[in-house]
Amino acid sequence: MSDRLWGVLPHASTAIAQDWDKLFYFLLFICVFFCLVVFVPMVFFAIKYRARPGHKSTYISHNSSLEIVWTIIPTVLVIIIFIWGWLVYDKIMYNPPADATEIRVVAQSWNWTFQYEDGKTTNNQLFVPAGEPVKLRITSIQEDVLHSFFVPNFRIKKDAVPGMYTTTWFEVEEPGRHVIFCAEYCGAGHSDMTATLIALDEQNWQRWQWGREVDLPPFVGFGASQAQADQSSRKGSAKEASAESEQSLVERGEELVQQGGCVACHGSEGNGQIGPPYRGIYGEKVTLANGETVVRDENYLREAIMNPQATSVKGYEDVFMPPYPGQLSEFDLNALIAYMRSLE
Ligand code: CUA
Numbered sequence: 001m002s003d004r005l006w007g008v009l010p011h012a013s014t015a016i017a018q019d020w021d022k023l024f025y026f027l028l029f030i031c032v033f034f035c036l037v038v039f040v041p042m043v044f045f046a047i048k049y050r051a052r053p054g055h056k057s058t059y060i061s062h063n064s065s066l067e068i069v070w071t072i073i074p075t076v077l078v079i080i081i082f083i084w085g086w087l088v089y090d091k092i093m094y095n096p097p098a099d100a101t102e103i104r105v106v107a108q109s110w111n112w113t114f115q116y117e118d119g120k121t122t123n124n125q126l127f128v129p130a131g132e133p134v135k136l137r138i139t140s141i142q143e144d145v146l147h148s149f150f151v152p153n154f155r156i157k158k159d160a161v162p163g164m165y166t167t168t169w170f171e172v173e174e175p176g177r178h179v180i181f182c183a184e185y186c187g188a189g190h191s192d193m194t195a196t197l198i199a200l201d202e203q204n205w206q207r208w209q210w211g212r213e214v215d216l217p218p219f220v221g222f223g224a225s226q227a228q229a230d231q232s233s234r235k236g237s238a239k240e241a242s243a244e245s246e247q248s249l250v251e252r253g254e255e256l257v258q259q260g261g262c263v264a265c266h267g268s269e270g271n272g273q274i275g276p277p278y279r280g281i282y283g284e285k286v287t288l289a290n291g292e293t294v295v296r297d298e299n300y301l302r303e304a305i306m307n308p309q310a311t312s313v314k315g316y317e318d319v320f321m322p323p324y325p326g327q328l329s330e331f332d333l334n335a336l337i338a339y340m341r342s343l344e
Contacts, residue, residue: 013176015171106330118249136167147160153221249338286314309321
């Protein structure tokens with residue numbers, strides 16, 4: 001695990017953070033280098049060819065070979081920067097490994113709640129396994145404002161937007177605690193909207209999942225000394241126990257479907273009846289009543305529950321489904337979507 005390159009940026013705790021840093025330093029080097037290439041000769045020539053009595057300058061209209069060189073070199077550099085930048089961005093933003101542990105992040109003014117597959121939720125503490133990919137699906141509660149999930153040590157920053165899901169992912173190499181910030185000004189409590197990401201080794205991660213007490217690893221990198229100081233001023237040891245959860249997300253989702261009477265229209269197994277099926281539809285394309293074809297991903301399912309008329313499926317135009325805003329919490333929505341995804 002390489003430490004901070006040249007000590008300028010915070011600790012790079014993921015492989016992607018290291019890739020990101022290399023790109024950043026390449027850009028910095030190019031900028032400084034060409035600054036010198038332009039400004040040093042400029043100052044030199046300004047002095048050398050300054051106006052003096054008895055000296056008359058020769059008229060130069062252009063220099064084709066020089067102009068070709070200073071067009072080609074920057075063009076090649078810009079293409080390199082684009083391709084390199086795209087590769088890093090693509091890796092960070094779009095390609096979480098399929099086996100990534102999925103955790104739901106719900107932001108609100110001014111704290112972070114994390115919801116796990118097994119139904120546990122934690123406030124302002126995100127527990128993750130070290131050495132394994134973790135995918136975050138982020139939103140902000142309805143009627144709230146934009147927030148932004150930022151982990152400086154990982155170089156990831158993703159907006160939390162009310163009414164939609166955004167995703168990001170990371171794989172932290174070593175156990176350790178990292179500071180999470182809100183990176184979008186969201187009102188009076190913005191600067192207090194911090195949380196701790198706790199990457200646990202395999203043994204402690206297992207313990208945590210079973211609801212046992214775990215040993216907390218030390219803080220790493222950006223903000224670590226401050227976070228450590230805040231922590232030790234509070235009572236308690238560097239141990240943390242997780243609350244047991246009785247219901248997994250999928251079980252909670254199933255309960256909601258039964259309680260909400262969804263089965264009356266969508267069939268007892270979600271196979272469809274009066275309303276369209278929701279079994280086995282996740283990730284599939286569908287044609288809507290307005291002729292549009294969309295993929296039924298999590299954002300679609302969310303919209304279909306919260307604003308059914310806008311996402312009415314072709315063939316079901318005349319079926320009225322009541323909208324559910326205000327009746328379902330973000331956590332229940334996450335459970336419902338997890339349940340629908342689980343139906344093959
Ligand atoms: Cu939330 Cu700034």
